[in-house]
Amino acid sequence: MLDQALKNQLAAYLQRVTQPFELVASLDDSQTSREMQELLETIAGLSAHITLRTDGQDARRPSFALQRPGSDHQLRFAGLPLGHEFTSLVLALLWTGGHPPKVEPELIEQIQALDGDFAFEVYMSLSCHNCPDVVQALSLMAILNPKVKTTVIEGGAFKAEVEAREVMAVPMVFLNGEVFGSGRMLLEEIVAKLDTGSAAREAAKLDEKAPYDMLVVGGGPAGAAAAVYAARKGIRTGVAAERMGGQTNDTMAIENYISVLETDGPKFAAAIEAQVRHYGVDVMNLQQATALIPAESEGGLVQVKLANGATLKARSVVLSTGARWRNVNVPGEQEYKNKGVAYCPHCDGPLFKGKRVAVIGGGNSGVEAAIDLAGIVAHVTLIEFADQLKADAVLVAKLKSLPNVTIHVNAQTTEITGADGKVNGIKFKDRVSGDEHLVPLEGVFVQIGLVPNTEWLKGTVELSRFGEIVVDAKGHTNVPGVFAAGDCTTVPYKQIVIAAGEGAKAALSAFDHLIRLPAAA
The missing domain is CATH 3.40.30.80 (Glutaredoxin)
Structure with a gap:
């Protein structure tokens, strides 16, 4: 063995x-x-x-x-x-x-x-x-x-x-x-x-915490880098995160982070959390931010309200709330989630061994998922809205070489069907002919990109039409004392290495902001 x-x-x-x-x-x-x-x-x-x-x-x-x-x-x-x-x-x-x-x-x-x-x-x-x-x-x-x-x-x-x-x-x-x-x-x-009773006890403990010099909201690569850079400046630093590691927890293989030849997401997430804690950062895990209240005056305290009712205060804030898998938003998706609708081919693929599945999305994640699943399931149907697959050419070539894969482009998913509490098919419309099609199957994997976790910031911080936090070259938002980094921002190319660099940049900008504030009375 x-x-x-x-x-x-x-x-x-x-x-x-x-x-x-x-x-x-x-x-x-x-x-x-x-x-x-x-x-x-x-x-x-x-x-x-x-x-x-x-x-x-x-x-x-x-x-x-x-x-x-x-x-x-x-x-x-x-x-x-x-x-x-x-x-x-x-x-x-x-x-x-x-x-x-x-x-x-x-x-x-x-x-x-x-x-x-x-x-x-x-x-x-x-x-x-x-x-x-x-x-x-x-x-x-x-x-x-x-x-x-x-x-x-x-x-x-x-x-x-x-x-x-x-x-x-x-x-x-x-x-x-x-x-x-x-x-x-x-x-x-x-x-x-x-x-x-733990939520109320936790909220009371958080409310009693002294204000931070820098509070990082989000614990992915951007948030972790910001926390490390801040702590190394010797200032009081806290991290409030829904889960340390962010999206990297859901990533199977990481092979493009410079100096790390190969690792997997959970190991990477554990490593960045360990480094953050090594520098004495106050890590507050499983905390969801619900509101941002700007400082009332220059040098005042920014407030971050949490879902459990607690409020954290800080002289500066770095927003690094990341993004999440985008839903396809068609009838049947929510009804059959975890009953045939899935988002992680590595986790759930083996449960569909010998069955028929669909993958929605023709980018790198969708094509990689289809290739992975093709080695396990009986047949894969890939559905892409655009007129061609957007994945890298080498991945597209690999996908097209597989005998048990069918590809539909110019295809708009309209419904995920089911019976007896389980998925039994997917409907899509041909965007050229207008014809409707039904594909009988047992599983649907949604792989259509990411949506930023910024709904809680609407009306406070300037957001793009895609919901991303608008930042300048130094990570400044439109709110004094508030900075942002990572996949939740307008910075292009959502990659781990880019998020980490942007987090470091935002922390340095926040520190520069702090040292230029008037001396406290």
Whole structure:
């Protein structure tokens, strides 16, 4: 199962295990069971603190539980946690074996204080780069609190179960048999949904914070760069972000960031957050800004209101709220989201193995998605509004070489159809002839670009007709003391490296603004 290099690496990690625990496997006569037993035997052989039993009686087979002697804690993996989930398995082994998690003590206390009966089931795929965050969060909760039970289910190994529960997007989380949530969720988000009083407590804590010299709104590459540059100037810096890393969390491969030959989005996001925290920046994650109130006078405080009711104050603000996937906005899109309508081919593509899907969008992201999906699904229909594909020529040539892809240009998507709660087709109109077409299929992947996260700024900061924040060459907005950077601005070419550079520029401009303000009385 594991090559020698990976065994050596795993052995080094397992040296951190200090408390004994068991791996209790429930197996059958399948090939997956044999592979699971081989994997578990390897793990048990690498640590004197870990023992293996194969007499488990769980109904899901193959599966295995991590159990401390005399403990009621329950964490189970159904199917093989390899691929992107191998890290989740390693962390679960370490945490069960007594190695402390890298989580704030306050959050650990909040998890341990949860009172109730929480039985989580999380469905994941091994190619999903959003799944590990959810898997690791729910695994840690089960290890920290015996009232939380977590079962991690690899969808490819339990196809009948996935179809029966109509799981068409991952990660998909059930709590006590009911849908709890889908898509990427952070540990803090999950705990907040369970601890209903946490939002009010968090808002009160944020309201008490002293004003910042520079407050960055948004935690993607632009916001992270701005925070690092500000903190290195020695000024009080804060970051309020919906999620640190921004869109990079949803990016599969990053191969064009200078000095980094190759990485993936979640690793990149974790790295930029670590660098921001390294400089002592006050990071306020899971915070959505809802209003900007300009300073009343030169050198006064700009206010940023948050969705939880708190208000943050700062002498200068850098807006770096990024962008999100654009919706196609046709009947059926919202109705069938996560029931056949998807936005991440890497995450959800494996769930459509052997089925028919469509990709809406002929830019790089759409054509790349179609190429990726063509290796998994039975057939891909690509629909592009313009009269030709806008993707790079090399990608278009690759797409056209694939035998199970049909391309429609000059095609306007008009409806995503469905029945019994699931997608069953897509309608489009030929923009030349006017003819309507219906393509029967099981999945639709929307890949039509980005829309800036700036709705909350309307009427305060000047926006372009596309909703982008209008900035000059130095990142100034039309509001004194307020700067902007990244994909939410009018700066062209939405790239990570450009966003990072613009974030640094905005922070330097904000600092220049601060040092030129009149001295405080």
